[in-house]
Amino acid sequence: MSALDIAAAVRSGERRATDVLDEHLARIEAGDGDIHAFNLVTADAAREEAEAVDAAVARGDDPGPLAGVPVALKDNMCTRGIPTTCSSKVLEGWRPPYDATVVTRLRAAGAVAVGKTNLDEFAMGSSTENSAFGPTHNPRDLTRVPGGSSGGTAASVAADFTPLGIGSDTGGSIRQPAAFCGVVGMKPTYGAVSRYGLIAFASSLDQIGPFASSVADAAAMFDVIAGPDPRDSTSIRDYAPNASSVLDRGVAGLRVGVIRELSGGAGTVDGLSADVLARTQEAVDALAAAGATVEEISVPSATLGLSAYYLVAPAEASSNLARYDGVRYGLRVDAPTTGEMNTASRTAGFGPEVKRRIMLGTYALSAGYYDAFYGKALKVRTMMLREFAEAYEKVDVLVTPTAPTTAFPLGERTADPMTMYVNDVCTIPSNLTGHPGISVPFGIGEDGLPVGVQVLAPALGDELTFQVASVLEAAAAGGAS
Amino acid sequence: MTDFFAAAATDDTPIEPSLPDGWELVVGLEVHVELDTATKLFCGCANQFGSEPNTNICPTCLGLPGSLPVMNESAVELAMRLGRALGCDVNRSVMARKNYFYPDMPKDFQTTQYDQPTNSDGRVVLGDGFVVGIERAHIEEDTGKSTHVGGGGRINDAEYSLVDYNRAGVPLVEIVSRPDVRTIDHAKAYVEELRGILLATGVSDARMEEGSMRVDANVSVRPHGSAELRTRCEIKNINSVRSLGRAIEYEARRHIDLWTNDGAPDQETRHWDEEGGRTTSGRSKEDADDYRYFQEPDLVPLEPSAETVAAIDAAMPPLPAARRAALLEASGADASAVGIVVERGQDGLAMAAIEAGAEPEKVVTRLVNDLAVDDWSKVEGEAFAELIRMESAGELSATQAKQILGDLVEQGGDPAEHAASRGFEAMDTGELESLVDQLIADHPEEWARFTGSDDGDRKKMQGFFTGQIMKATKGQADGKAVAQLLAQKSS
Numbered sequence: 006m007s008a009l010d011i012a013a014a015v016r017s018g019e020r021r022a023t024d025v026l027d028e029h030l031a032r033i034e035a036g037d038g039d040i041h042a043f044n045l046v047t048a049d050a051a052r053e054e055a056e057a058v059d060a061a062v063a064r065g066d067d068p069g070p071l072a073g074v075p076v077a078l079k080d081n082m083c084t085r086g087i088p089t090t091c092s093s094k095v096l097e098g099w100r101p102p103y104d105a106t107v108v109t110r111l112r113a114a115g116a117v118a119v120g121k122t123n124l125d126e127f128a129m130g131s132s133t134e135n136s137a138f139g140p141t142h143n144p145r146d147l148t149r150v151p152g153g154s155s156g157g158t159a160a161s162v163a164a165d166f167t168p169l170g171i172g173s174d175t176g177g178s179i180r181q182p183a184a185f186c187g188v189v190g191m192k193p194t195y196g197a198v199s200r201y202g203l204i205a206f207a208s209s210l211d212q213i214g215p216f217a218s219s220v221a222d223a224a225a226m227f228d229v230i231a232g233p234d235p236r237d238s239t240s241i242r243d244y245a246p247n248a249s250s251v252l253d254r255g256v257a258g259l260r261v262g263v264i265r266e267l268s269g270g271a272g273t274v275d276g277l278s279a280d281v282l283a284r285t286q287e288a289v290d291a292l293a294a295a296g297a298t299v300e301e302i303s304v305p306s307a308t309l310g311l312s313a314y315y316l317v318a319p320a321e322a323s324s325n326l327a328r329y330d331g332v333r334y335g336l337r338v339d340a341p342t343t344g345e346m347n348t349a350s351r352t353a354g355f356g357p358e359v360k361r362r363i364m365l366g367t368y369a370l371s372a373g374y375y376d377a378f379y380g381k382a383l384k385v386r387t388m389m390l391r392e393f394a395e396a397y398e399k400v401d402v403l404v405t406p407t408a409p410t411t412a413f414p415l416g417e418r419t420a421d422p423m424t425m426y427v428n429d430v431c432t433i434p435s436n437l438t439g440h441p442g443i444s445v446p447f448g449i450g451e452d453g454l455p456v457g458v459q460v461l462a463p464a465l466g467d468e469l470t471f472q473v474a475s476v477l478e479a480a481a482a483g484g485a486s
Numbered sequence: 487m488t489d490f491f492a493a494a495a496t497d498d499t500p501i502e503p504s505l506p507d508g509w510e511l512v513v514g515l516e517v518h519v520e521l522d523t524a525t526k527l528f529c530g531c532a533n534q535f536g537s538e539p540n541t542n543i544c545p546t547c548l549g550l551p552g553s554l555p556v557m558n559e560s561a562v563e564l565a566m567r568l569g570r571a572l573g574c575d576v577n578r579s580v581m582a583r584k585n586y587f588y589p590d591m592p593k594d595f596q597t598t599q600y601d602q603p604t605n606s607d608g609r610v611v612l613g614d615g616f617v618v619g620i621e622r623a624h625i626e627e628d629t630g631k632s633t634h635v636g637g638g639g640r641i642n643d644a645e646y647s648l649v650d651y652n653r654a655g656v657p658l659v660e661i662v663s664r665p666d667v668r669t670i671d672h673a674k675a676y677v678e679e680l681r682g683i684l685l686a687t688g689v690s691d692a693r694m695e696e697g698s699m700r701v702d703a704n705v706s707v708r709p710h711g712s713a714e715l716r717t718r719c720e721i722k723n724i725n726s727v728r729s730l731g732r733a734i735e736y737e738a739r740r741h742i743d744l745w746t747n748d749g750a751p752d753q754e755t756r757h758w759d760e761e762g763g764r765t766t767s768g769r770s771k772e773d774a775d776d777y778r779y780f781q782e783p784d785l786v787p788l789e790p791s792a793e794t795v796a797a798i799d800a801a802m803p804p805l806p807a808a809r810r811a812a813l814l815e816a817s818g819a820d821a822s823a824v825g826i827v828v829e830r831g832q833d834g835l836a837m838a839a840i841e842a843g844a845e846p847e848k849v850v851t852r853l854v855n856d857l858a859v860d861d862w863s864k865v866e867g868e869a870f871a872e873l874i875r876m877e878s879a880g881e882l883s884a885t886q887a888k889q890i891l892g893d894l895v896e897q898g899g900d901p902a903e904h905a906a907s908r909g910f911e912a913m914d915t916g917e918l919e920s921l922v923d924q925l926i927a928d929h930p931e932e933w934a935r936f937t938g939s940d941d942g943d944r945k946k947m948q949g950f951f952t953g954q955i956m957k958a959t960k961g962q963a964d965g966k967a968v969a970q971l972l973a974q975k976s977s
């Protein structure tokens with residue numbers, strides 16, 4: 006049952022939010038032992054929220070557009086009084102004294118948060134294998150990864166544990182797991198959704214977004230969480246998108262661009278699998294069939310995104326993660342001096358991937374290396390913004406694969422970080438530019454696993470991404486591949 | 487209790503300590519001031535000194551995971567106001583992160599400004615006309631405060647440490663001067679002048695003893711006539727203007743010793759040891775920090791419009807230099823006395839008294855000598871002028887005038903009324919003369935010594951007769967009138 010159907014039923018009094026909750030909790034209980042989507046299921050708190058929704062309905066009050074819809078929260082969203090770990094030992098046991106803005110907005114909309122989902126530690130990874138609490142398994146094939154870093158949320162939605170889920174996307178961490186798990190995942194324009202209460206990985210890239218089984222459900226959730234927040238200085242003033250209202254507009258007359266360098270054309274990046282490229286081409290054909298014009302576009306700097314990203318993101322992370330020093334909260338390993346205590350706590354608290362990125366970022370910012378690394382990455386970022394701006398003069402949206410391949414087997418890439426990093430080659434550019442992007446399931450690969458196709462739009466084009474995704478969703482359901 | 491009659495604070499080091507011949511001092515000053523805002527730089531917590539530890543804190547100023555900073559616009563306004571008062575350009579500016587680990591810094595980075603500060607390229611003109619260039623005046627956040635308990639009282643040998651985060655996130659401006667200062671007196675005068683500007687603009691209460699104004703000095707020396715900049719040391723932990731002078735002198739002599747003995751100072755941070763009267767080495771070169779500055783991604787650039795800057799200029803209160811010039815012109819008094827009056831903020835009162843007709847020079851002298859008090863807000867210009875007139879006219883003795891000034895400080899009002907209620911009626915000259923005659927008759931020996939040829943005796947006896955008359959009149963007699971009478975009688 007879709008999120009919108011549940012909300013309609015709860016709002017009309019046809020179903021009770023507590024019954025909806027019990028049904029989903031039972032599914033989690035039965036299925037999450039194999040999947041491990043959740044770090045923590047907060048059944049009691051969820052029941053209180055569901056009861057509040059039922060009480061509002063009984064009183065005749067408006068219970069909100071997502072009344073009674075169970076949602077999963079990535080475990081890097083702060084929840085008041087509820088452990089928030091980032092899947093890291095360094096934060097084990099820490100209970101935030103406040104709620105993230107998205108959590109507050111979802112609750113105000115009547116959604117019921119059922120728990121905190123697994124992620125790559127501090128959102129650093131593409132498979133949810135870098136979790137201090139063990140990996141999440143892909144519900145479509147338990148031997149495969151769910152993608153990452155929002156793998157827990159993607160799995161929760163794919164397994165129908167929750168109709169909706171919240172993720173965060175720094176380099177593809179919503180879109181790539183959405184593709185791997187066969188669900189819809191959307192990264193909004195930077196600043197469309199408040200980051201207040203999202204535990205930072207790379208502040209200039211992080212953005213919160215929705216997961217759902219359908220484009221319409223994802224749009225409904227996006228509409229609830231988007232909008233300015235005085236607590237986040239980077240949130241966009243006066244921006245109040247309404248994606249739900251544009252879903253039936255179609256794509257007739259829309260100009261669709263295909264990025265040559267990310268679609269198997271000349272100068273294309275390595276590692277894009279044939280079946281994924283085939284599905285992407287079919288998606289483009291479907292848009293053309295629906296009335297869009299299609300054009301190949303070259304964005305040469307798109308291929309530099311990966312290198313720039315792996316300097317910018319670790320640099321910011323090295324600073325953002327400095328505060329986990331054992332002094333105020335989280336893990337403390339005692340040692341004779343304060344400095345040694347800091348080191349011991351961080352050594353014991355962080356996993357290998359987090360340590361790798363802190364070191365990378367520290368070097369990238371160091372005197373003598375700054376210009377060659379961080380400074381150069383900023384230049385690539387500027388160049389990329391310019392090239393994408395030029396592309397969007399010619400087309401309204403761009404279409405690419407979401408990820409180079411379908412979900413890969415657990416353990417296959419943990420030994421070699423570079424093979425893991427290339428997963429994000431198609432998603433990273435929009436984090437560096439701050440542009441919105443959505444991944445929508447479009448057929449399956451040779452291995453029978455879902456393929457995701459990505460729709461990109463310029464800044465503030467959030468509604469447009471949903472509009473186009475909606476057409477692709479219908480085309481996919483209509484039997485393409 | 488306030489001593490209304492305390493002598494004016496005098497500079498305790500009136501003479502410039504001289505360095506060994508052939509050496510010149512080069513000093514740059516870095517002054518941190520806490521901005522006088524209601525709330526902290528990035529959150530709504532109170533910016534308040536002296537609260538119970540860890541009571542003015544929230545997720546943001548504790549740097550809790552997920553928290554974000556929001557710029558305090560009134561802090562930015564104060565910073566720009568200060569910048570303009572220092573003659574700086576106000577620029578588009580960005581915040582940056584300065585990364586290093588310290589337990590009293592909640593995020594383990596300080597949010598500050600680096601290559602794009604809010605204010606740059608200004609100047610401070612000292613009382614004697616000497617100009618100190620200002621390189622920049624940038625916005626940053628303060629850290630918390632650590633107390634290291636046990637051991638040597640330092641972080642790495644303490645038994646345990648306590649951290650108070652009330653100060654974490656308090657807005658600061660760091661004012662960085664160019665290395666223009668060549669004398670200790672100028673270094674001290676610069677800090678005094680900055681303090682005057684901070685008070686005049688309402689930017690900070692600038693209290694060195696409470697830490698709302700903190701001065702670090704970059705000290706180096708060089709042979710006279712040389713233009714080189716030699717290795718400098720940054721002296722921290724200077725808690726008063728007096729200590730600043732001592733610290734610079736100590737450090738300069740230390741450098742000269744090293745240079746003249748085939749040595750060289752290390753570039754390092756040193757701490758002023760007030761009790762020991764010396765600087766001691768802080769961090770060694772080995773752990774010199776690389777702060778890995780980069781632009782703060784959680785905040786947007788500050789882009790003040792030309793209108794904003796113009797509005798700040800239009801609302802700028804008169805600054806100490808202009809006020810000194812105005813009072814100097816109006817009073818014709820000594821420049822250093824005028825400087826003291828302006829420094830105390832009493833120039834408004836002085837101008838009002840002069841306007842009310844008081845003798846200008848006397849106004850300045852009286853203020854300097856007799857009004858070294860914290861709160862003179864009840865004294866009005868006209869009343870002060872009237873008091874001076876009454877004393878000049880002999881209607882009040884000097885002692886009486888001081889007492890009435892005390893009344894004015896405490897209660898305000900009119901000096902004539904206070905004189906009446908204290909029973910200070912001007913003594914009739916005839917009455918005074920008969921008193922003097924009586925005294926001469928009662929003390930023939932003393933009178934003979936007064937009228938004799940020994941100058942010393944004469945002075946002593948003048949004191950004797952004046953004292954006796956004051957005793958007899960309970961201080962109501964006018965000292966000058968007494969002196970005149972004694973002179974008349976002896977001629």
Ligand SMILES: [Zn+2]
Nearest residue numbers: 529531544547
């Ligand atoms: Zn605070």
